[in-house]
Amino acid sequence: MENNDWSVSIRPGGKWSGKIGRGKRLRFTALGAGANVSVLLYNADDLTERYNMPDTLKAQYTAHLTRGHTLMSDNGRVLAAIVEDSLGWHDTISGYTTREETDAKYGVTTYQETRNDWLRSGRDNLAVELVRCGLGVRDLMPNVNLFSKVYCDETGELHYDTGHCLPNSTVTLRTEMDVVLVLSNTPNPLDPRTIYPSVPVKLEVLPSEGAVGYDDYCVGFRPENRRAYENTWEYYALQGR
Amino acid sequence: MAVFNRVESSRQPESAVYDEVVLAGNGWMRELNPGQVLRIVDLEGNQAADTLFYDADNPEDHYSAVRTITGQRNIYLSAGSVLRAESGKELLTIVADTCGRHDTLGGACSAQSNTVRYAHEKLHMHNCRDTFMLQLANHAEGGKYSKRNLAPNINFFMNVPVTPEGGLTFQDGVSSPGAYVEMRSYGRTMALISNCPQLNNPCNAYHPTPIRVLIWDC
Ligand SMILES: [Zn+2]
Numbered sequence: 192m193e194n195n196d197w198s199v200s201i202r203p204g205g206k207w208s209g210k211i212g213r214g215k216r217l218r219f220t221a222l223g224a225g226a227n228v229s230v231l232l233y234n235a236d237d238l239t240e241r242y243n244m245p246d247t248l249k250a251q252y253t254a255h256l257t258r259g260h261t262l263m264s265d266n267g268r269v270l271a272a273i274v275e276d277s278l279g280w281h282d283t284i285s286g287y288t289t290r291e292e293t294d295a296k297y298g299v300t301t302y303q304e305t306r307n308d309w310l311r312s313g314r315d316n317l318a319v320e321l322v323r324c325g326l327g328v329r330d331l332m333p334n335v336n337l338f339s340k341v342y343c344d345e346t347g348e349l350h351y352d353t354g355h356c357l358p359n360s361t362v363t364l365r366t367e368m369d370v371v372l373v374l375s376n377t378p379n380p381l382d383p384r385t386i387y388p389s390v391p392v393k394l395e396v397l398p399s400e401g402a403v404g405y406d407d408y409c410v411g412f413r414p415e416n417r418r419a420y421e422n423t424w425e426y427y428a429l430q431g432r
Numbered sequence: 433m434a435v436f437n438r439v440e441s442s443r444q445p446e447s448a449v450y451d452e453v454v455l456a457g458n459g460w461m462r463e464l465n466p467g468q469v470l471r472i473v474d475l476e477g478n479q480a481a482d483t484l485f486y487d488a489d490n491p492e493d494h495y496s497a498v499r500t501i502t503g504q505r506n507i508y509l510s511a512g513s514v515l516r517a518e519s520g521k522e523l524l525t526i527v528a529d530t531c532g533r534h535d536t537l538g539g540a541c542s543a544q545s546n547t548v549r550y551a552h553e554k555l556h557m558h559n560c561r562d563t564f565m566l567q568l569a570n571h572a573e574g575g576k577y578s579k580r581n582l583a584p585n586i587n588f589f590m591n592v593p594v595t596p597e598g599g600l601t602f603q604d605g606v607s608s609p610g611a612y613v614e615m616r617s618y619g620r621t622m623a624l625i626s627n628c629p630q631l632n633n634p635c636n637a638y639h640p641t642p643i644r645v646l647i648w649d650c
Contacts, residue, residue, distance in 0.1 A: 239578075243539065243584070246545045249537075249538050249602075252601070253598060254599065254600045255598035267542070267545055268544075285501070289519070291520065327492060328492055331496075342598055343594050343596065348506050349502070381502060418548050418551075421552070422548065
């Protein structure tokens with residue numbers, strides 16, 4: 192399926208994981224208002240290398256993610272970069288929901304009673320997919336929450352913007368490494384709404400648009416990004432790739 | 433900027449059951465028993481004590497920066513903050529704090545992040561992640577601790593303000609000589625500290641200094 196588009200629709204409460212080669216574009220589309228997709232990223236060739244929230248934020252002097260930002264690993268490399276973004280803000284500081292939080296906020300549901308309409312939690316979804324990929328709960332780390340805006344005021348108090356994600360909002364990541372992508376379409380833990388969001392999200396995996404070089408927007412976004420790209424290029428050059 | 437929440441402790445160093453100085457660039461890893469109180473003292477001021485915690489009975493459940501800040505709906509740690517594991521479990525509570533604010537978004541320095549943040553030539557420099565990994569290597573019995581257990585940590589005595597516009601800044605000088613933070617462990621908790629050797633940023637005036645670690649039984 193080289194160069195063919197591929198897509199999947201992740202239903203509310205749904206999850207997905209898979210290995211994706213570098214140089215692909217991952218376009219996420221919110222098929223309704225108020226979506227949230229929790230994302231974890233690992234180096235497919237070395238699963239101990241993973242998305243690192245602090246390294247990503249402090250290198251780019253930001254507490255949110257948007258176009259131009261790279262998602263850096265704990266080894267100073269670029270796992271992926273945000274190349275298109277209709278929203279301007281994606282959250283990476285508020286984590287995912289647990290079973291207890293999900294039950295407390297939306298009501299206790301069981302598969303026994305409601306079959307596949309029972310309400311999934313972010314932690315359970317991510318744990319299942321991590322184990323499927325040969326990892327486990329020790330590998331749970333701060334994730335990216337696509338489509339969510341969480342900001343803090345002068346006192347440090349966190350606020351969730353309920354009006355942030357409009358229907359058909361999109362964000363596109365471009366992979367810079369071969370990655371394992373782990374997704375959970377579950378609510379942001381700070382979303383104050385007590386009705387479980389029912390927003391499917393479409394993921395399309397599209398071919399790249401050619402080699403990434405020094406003229407690329409994300410590479411040139413900050414000198415820190417350029418050095419992280421250079422680290423990534425060196426990593427693959429050493430492997431003859 | 434925001435108020436700093438300063439709360440003093442009545443505990444006396446003479447009654448501590450453990451009292452050690454950790455030099456800059458060194459690591460420290462030790463188990464806390466239920467109810468024990470850990471104090472970290474910033475002996476000369478504006479030093480970063482990069483700290484991680486694990487549920488000692490279940491080490492795959494590590495400290496979680498985002499679970500902790502989401503649990504209290506505030507990005508800054510101070511007296512009253514409950515330090516949570518990835519599962520949501522309460523590991524420790526900060527019971528005293530004469531600094532008033534600590535960071536948990538900035539993470540630990542590493543050789544690789546130094547190349548990104550400063551210059552490729554910084555790769556050889558000593559860093560907190562190396563210190564963490566040496567400590568994990570020396571406590572690796574039964575495969576309990578490995579690189580996979582390295583989660584984003586707390587930076588005691590550091591101030592990393594976030595703006596409402598989503599910017600992240602580094603502001604020096606919130607701590608002072610002798611400032612301390614004290615926390616009580618709920619259960620058996622493994623504590624891991626790297627006393628930061630960072631020579632590339634101005635928050636410690638390019639001069640990393642010792643910290644002191646004390647433990648009380650209650
Ligand atoms: Zn450090």
